[in-house]
Amino acid sequence: MGYGVRVECWGDYALFSRPELKVERVSYDVITPSAARGILEAIYWHPGLCWHIDRIYVCNPIRFTNIRRNEVKDIASSSNALSIVNGAKKEMYINTTESIQQRAAMVLKDVRYIIEAHFEMTENANESDNHGKYKDIILRRLKRGQCYHHPYFGCREFPVNFRLHQEEEISTAYHEVEEKDFGIMLYDMDYESETSDIQPMFYRAVMKKGIIEVQNQEVLR
Numbered sequence: 001m002g003y004g005v006r007v008e009c010w011g012d013y014a015l016f017s018r019p020e021l022k023v024e025r026v027s028y029d030v031i032t033p034s035a036a037r038g039i040l041e042a043i044y045w046h047p048g049l050c051w052h053i054d055r056i057y058v059c060n061p062i063r064f065t066n067i068r069r070n071e072v073k074d075i076a077s078s079s080n081a082l083s084i085v086n087g088a089k090k091e092m093y094i095n096t097t098e099s100i101q102q103r104a105a106m107v108l109k110d111v112r113y114i115i116e117a118h119f120e121m122t123e124n125a126n127e128s129d130n131h132g133k134y135k136d137i138i139l140r141r142l143k144r145g146q147c148y149h150h151p152y153f154g155c156r157e158f159p160v161n162f163r164l165h166q167e168e169e170i171s172t173a174y175h176e177v178e179e180k181d182f183g184i185m186l187y188d189m190d191y192e193s194e195t196s197d198i199q200p201m202f203y204r205a206v207m208k209k210g211i212i213e214v215q216n217q218e219v220l221r
Helices: 034-043 078-085 129-146
Strands: 003-014 049-058 066-072 102-119 161-164 178-192 201-207 210-214
Touching: 003 034, 003 129, 034 049, 034 102, 034 129, 034 178, 049 066, 049 129
Parallel strands: none
Antiparallel strands: 003 102, 003 161, 049 102, 049 210, 066 102, 178 201, 201 210
């Protein structure tokens, strides 16, 4: 049994990068389920519960803009770190001054979503934990605007404003659009396997009257 909540989140910009485009960043048209889950986990995460995204409401029109961002082109090397641990005399850091690189990005602007989700208890929950306890904590944190770390829309440069959505009716920007197919979109990452690499999962995102149904969708691996 899961307990649900609706969270309204908005911001000036968002970047949900398409993984098939490697160098220049191009955002998906809407927020991905994994990004929505990340926002909820930033507000409240506990090993005893697991968030599941049910549906996403697109409240503002989808608009894109182009910006340039400074990025670090290098990544930390695990083999380099291992050699340092084993006694090699190397520098274990990335010089951002030397590795800085300016790249173009096509991002979303003036975004607003309502995330409808529920949580379920996991095997890591304590004996004293229960659904009512978790729900009270989550609602209290949402009403107070509390979070473990500030949530963001894809990149830390694009912070998220959030609040508990308590109204019954939800107005979307596409209530007159019967259906819009966004194609194959990133769903989440598969963390279940302890032996294999983490693999991406995808799904077909279809918006109907401004609502994207996420729960019970066929997942492609």
